[in-house]
Amino acid sequence: MEGLKFSNAELMVYIHPSKSRNIPIGFYKNQIHYFRYSETFDGVLLAYDAAVKSKQAKILAGLNPYFGVRVKAQLLLFDPKPNSLVEGKIVKLSPESIHVVVLGFSAAVITDFDIREEFKYKMRDGEGCFVSRSHKGHKLKIGTTLRLQVQSFDEEVMHIAGSLLPANTGCVKWLEKNSEKDLPMDRDLKRRKIA
Known part of the structure; x- marks a missing residue:
């Protein structure tokens, strides 16, 4: 991290x-x-x-x-700088925001403007979650370890404003499983080998 x-x-x-x-x-x-x-x-x-x-x-x-x-x-x-990646656990979800605790003491919030369009909010089993439209296995729910990009860090209250817009953000387990499969560079290499 x-x-x-x-x-x-x-x-x-x-x-x-x-x-x-x-x-x-x-x-x-x-x-x-x-x-x-x-x-x-x-x-x-x-x-x-x-x-x-x-x-x-x-x-x-x-x-x-x-x-x-x-x-x-x-x-x-x-000391998270803007555009750096941090990880935390999701503690609250709503259609407008995702609330995360980073390292057990710093709060982070990702608003709906900073969530990729591929994620759609759904209610499943009485609990809300964000599900990727392009990758059905990529889900964000309470308790999920989330990788997010830092937009700003308020030192006084230890608050992070985060973003899920970059492609390398989301559920850490899913990203680690699929990082080798879905990298654009890997696809280009495969295409070149086939050609």
């Missing part, structure tokens, strides 16, 4: 004196804010692996005598 990246960082973290005996625990409990966009890291922090770079610390003056420790960390960040 696009939008995920690793980044190495050297940080100065501030730890309360009560955590001075076990600095890594103090660091893990107090310093990093998960699932929030950080301009410093240019992304949403999903995970990190940190190691104390130096055993020397600088004591800070003030009411609470925190001390600063230098830490070297490898960060996993989520």
